[in-house]
Amino acid sequence: MLKDISERSVTTLHGKLCIPDLVPLFSCFPHSKLISISDNQRTHLKHKNPNFVGTVYHGIPKDMFNFTSKPKGEEPYLAFLGRIAEEKRPDIAIKIAVKAGIPLKIAAKIDKVDVEFWENEVKPLVDQNPELVEYIGEITDSQKGEFLGNARALLFPIDWNEPFGLVLAESMACGTPIVARPCGSVPEVVEEGVTGIIFDTIDEGVEAVKRVHKMDRALVRETFEKRFTSEIMAGNYLKIFEKMLTQTE
Structure with missing residues (x-):
């Protein structure tokens, strides 16, 4: 049939x-x-x-996330949102944040298949840097707006050919720029210098998160409304x- x-x-x-x-x-x-x-x-x-x-x-619906023109707090953090999985590279996100001296909040679930990666590769980095890195666990859709909106940038250091990272659109909806590696669809989704910065090495990522706050958050939101x-x-x-x-x- x-x-x-x-x-x-x-x-x-x-x-x-x-x-x-x-x-x-x-x-x-x-x-x-x-x-x-x-x-x-x-x-x-x-x-x-x-x-x-x-x-x-x-x-995603235009009104699902509110635009945040300026993150709350004295020092906006970097956000990592998704799964604790090797292909998502939360370990690279931590290394970038620590080297840049910028706080990182990780909102991510840990599937059974990824527990070993968390215990051996990610948790030790979190424990070694309590002053900069915070693991807050999995969050709901209703919590994403505040989490992403108050972030300096979304860190998306993936290590696989992801067809489309929905979190990229969610971040843009909040007006939050993205710092990402050029894997999979990233070069199609993230417009260099408009909605984010694309990097290859950890050192390039460090430089990117240090200057990403200069990007126009209103333009990030505007681009979301035109494309996603x-x-x-x-x-x-x-x-x-x-x-x-x-x-x-």
């Missing part, structure tokens, strides 16, 4: 596409139309002729659907 409707359907792929089992799967549905959540995501699908019809970036709202996302999907309909008439 799926083969029968494959030419009349479209599927958005959200996960990583380097999984070997995906090749025979897509070979069974050569006419299936696909939507990527970043252009970079496509490059990791090893199928010879994936039928991508467009890229649609994630979007749910309305923009829905509109981009509709454009693809309408194009597909005209091609089948």
Whole structure:
């Protein structure tokens, strides 16, 4: 049945596409139309002729997070938000913060598969730097606005080809700039000098977090509204659907 409707359907792929089992799967549905959540995501699908019809970036409701023009507190902190996982590199975030002498707050869950990484690689760094590094655990969506809005910047030192980091859009919605490594979709999502700074080495990351506070937070929010709202996302999907309909008439 799926083969029968494959030419009349479209599927958005959200996960990583380097999984070997995906090749025979897509070979069974050569006419299936696909939507990527970043252009970079496509490059990791090893199928010879994936039928991508467009890229649609994630979007979140415009009013989900309030814009924060100026973080509260005497010394705004760096924020790390997500998972304690090796590919997310919270250890690099800590090393950057400590070397820069800027406080870091880590809001992240620890899955069972990542407990060993936390115990061996991350927790020792947290314990060694109690004056600068604070692990606050997992937070809810309702807590993200205050956490991100009052941050100097979001640290996103990932070490894998992430298709789209939703936290990047969430940070921009708050007006908080991003300091990130150029992995996966980061160069597509983060506009250098506009919504954040992209770095390669720890030393470059240190320099970035020292000057990121000079960025225009209003411009960060404005860019979010132009690129990553749910309305923009829905509109981009509709454009693809309408194009597909005209091609089948």
